[in-house]
Amino acid sequence: xxxxxxxxxxxxxxxxxxxxxxxxxxxxxxxxxxxxxxxxxxxxxxxxxxxxxxxxxxxxxxxxxxxxxxxxxxxxxxxxxxxxxxxxxxxxxxxxxxxxxxxxxxxxxxxxxxxxxxxxxxxxxxxxxxxxxxxxxxxxxxxxxxxxxxxxxxxxxxxxxxxxxxxxxxxxxxxxxxxxxxxxxxxxxxxxxxxxxxxxxxxxxxxxxxxxxxxxxxxxxxxxxxxxxxxxxxxxxxxxxxxxxxxxxxxxxxxxxxxxxxxxxxxxxxxxxxxxxxxxxxxxxxxxxxxxxxxxxxxxxxxxxxxxxxxxxxxxxxxxxxxxxxxxxxxxxxxxxxxxxxxxxxxxxxxxxxxxxxxxxxxxxxxxxxxxxxxxxxxxxxxxxx
Numbered sequence: 001x002x003x004x005x006x007x008x009x010x011x012x013x014x015x016x017x018x019x020x021x022x023x024x025x026x027x028x029x030x031x032x033x034x035x036x037x038x039x040x041x042x043x044x045x046x047x048x049x050x051x052x053x054x055x056x057x058x059x060x061x062x063x064x065x066x067x068x069x070x071x072x073x074x075x076x077x078x079x080x081x082x083x084x085x086x087x088x089x090x091x092x093x094x095x096x097x098x099x100x101x102x103x104x105x106x107x108x109x110x111x112x113x114x115x116x117x118x119x120x121x122x123x124x125x126x127x128x129x130x131x132x133x134x135x136x137x138x139x140x141x142x143x144x145x146x147x148x149x150x151x152x153x154x155x156x157x158x159x160x161x162x163x164x165x166x167x168x169x170x171x172x173x174x175x176x177x178x179x180x181x182x183x184x185x186x187x188x189x190x191x192x193x194x195x196x197x198x199x200x201x202x203x204x205x206x207x208x209x210x211x212x213x214x215x216x217x218x219x220x221x222x223x224x225x226x227x228x229x230x231x232x233x234x235x236x237x238x239x240x241x242x243x244x245x246x247x248x249x250x251x252x253x254x255x256x257x258x259x260x261x262x263x264x265x266x267x268x269x270x271x272x273x274x275x276x277x278x279x280x281x282x283x284x285x286x287x288x289x290x291x292x293x294x295x296x297x298x299x300x301x302x303x304x305x306x307x308x309x310x311x312x313x314x315x316x317x318x319x320x321x322x323x324x325x326x327x328x329x330x331x332x333x334x335x336x337x338x339x340x341x342x343x344x345x346x347x348x349x350x351x352x353x354x355x356x357x358x359x360x361x362x363x364x365x366x367x368x369x370x371x372x373x374x375x376x377x378x379x380x381x382x383x384x385x386x
Contacts (some may be wrong), residue, residue: 022046022053022108024101026075032064034097039073041101049105098130098207099162106200107164116169116195119155119187120162122204130206134215143222147184150230153191155199159183159222162202169195174298180218181225188229192300231293232303235286239279246275250357253350269350273357280361284368291375308376316369324362330355 024042028035039055046053057070057077067077103120110118126136144158161183173189175182190197227234249272251257253264291308293299334348334355 022051022104024053024055024104026055026057026070027060028057028062028066028070029060030062030064030066032062032066032069035066035070036073038097038101039070039075042104043074045101045104051105051108098205100203100205103162103200103202107162110198110200111164111166114196115198117165117186117190117197118163119157119197119199120160120202121157121199122160122202123157125201125203127203127205130204132215139215139219143184143219143226146223146226147187150226150233151188151191153187153197155187155197157199158187160202165190177225179221181221184222184225185229188226194300229293231286231289232301235282235289239282239284239286241279242275243279243283246272246277246279248272250276250354254354266349266353269353273353276357277360277364280364284364284371287368288371288375291372295375313369313373316372317366320362320365320367320369322362323365324359327355327358327360327362330358 024046026035026038026042031038035057039057042055045051046055055075057067057075059067059070059077059079061080067079070077099120107118107120122131123136123140131140140157140159144155147153147158148155159180163186165186169190172193172195173186175185175189177185187197249264249268252259253269253272256263287304287307290299290301290304294301294304294308330351334351337348
C-alpha cells in the first residue's frame with residue numbers, strides 16, 4: 001500500500017491538514033467516468049454541513065487515469081496494488097454513483113450519538129434498474145438471512161457498501177478478507193465484538209460505469225465465508241443431527257420396531273452406524289473449530305465458553321472410554337457366544353455392527369478430546385523474560 005499523491009481539502013470552514021474528523025473512503029478501479037463527480041459531491045456535502053473531513057480514494061490498480069482525476073478533484077489518493085473490494089477498503093462508497101453522498105451527515109450523526117458502526121439499508125429504496133432482480137430478490141435477502149440466522153445481527157442489508165464506523169473500532173475488527181465477502185466479514189466481526197450497530201434507510205441509484213460484481217462467484221464467496229465463520233452451523237448442528245438420526249436408526253433395528261409398515265434390518269443398521277460415526281467426527285471437528293476461533297482468532301462464543309468451563313480433558317476421556325468399553329463388552333459377549341457354539345454358525349450381525357460402531361466412536365471421542373486440549377495450550381502473547 002502506498003500514498004503517492006496527497007491533497008487536503010479545507011472542509012468545515014478551513015480545517016487544517018491532518019485535522020479531518022471524517023474520512024469519506026471511496027474504493028476505485030477504473031472509474032474515470034465517475035470519480036470526479038463522486039469526489040466533488042462528497043466534498044460539497046462536507047462543506048455544506050461544515051464537517052471537518054477529507055475524501056480518500058483507495059485506488060485498486062486503475063489503468064484509466066482515475067487516480068489523477070481524483071487528485072485533481074481534491075481527493076487524497078492511496079494506492080492499493082492487491083486487487084479486491086476488501087483490499088481497497090482496507091487501504092482507505094463505491095465510485096459508481098449508486099449512493100447519495102448527501103446521506104453522509106446522517107451517518108456522522110449516528111456516530112456522534114454513540115453508534116460504533118452505521119450501515120445503510122437500500123432494500124426499500126432501490127431505484128428502477130439499480131439492482132438486478134437476482135440480487136434484489138434472491139442473493140441479498142438469502143445471504144443476509146443466513147447471516148442473521150448464524151450471527152443474530154439484525155441487519156437488513158448486510159451487503160450495502162455505504163457504511164460508517166469509528167476509527168478506534170477498526171483494530172478490534174481485525175478485518176482480513178480481500179474480496180466482496182469483506183462486507184459480510186465487517187458485520188460478522190462487529191456482531192461478535194458486540195458493537196453498537198445501527199442502520200439508516202438510504203436510496204440506491206443505477207450505477208455509472210461497468211459493474212465489477214460476479215453474481216455467482218461473489219455470492220459463493222459470501223456463503224463460504226459465513227459457513228467457515230460459524231462452526232455451530234457448519235459442524236455442530238449437522239454432526240449432532242447425523243449422530244442422533246443414526247442412533248435412532250440403530251435402536252429401531254435392534255428393538256425390531258415396525259416403522260412405515262415394515263421391519264428394518266442389516267442395511268438400515270449399516271446406514272445408522274455410518275451416520276453415528278460420521279456425525280461424531282463432524283461434531284469433533286466443530287468443537288476443534290470453536291476452540292481454534294476462541295484461542296487464536298479472538299472469537300467470543302458464550303456457548304463454547306460455557307462448555308469449556310464445565311468439561312475438561314478427563315471428561316472427554318471418560319465419555320469416550322465408557323462408549324468404547326460398551327462396544328468392547330458387546331463384542332466380548334458375541335465372541336463368548338461364538339465360542340459356546342463351538343465356533344460354528346454365528347448370526348449376531350446387528351450386534352457386531354453396534355459393537356464396532358461404539359468402539360470407533362469411543363476412539364474418536366478420546367483422541368478428539370486430546371486434540372481440544374492441545375488447542376487450548378496457548379503460548380503467551382509476549383516472550384517470557386529471563
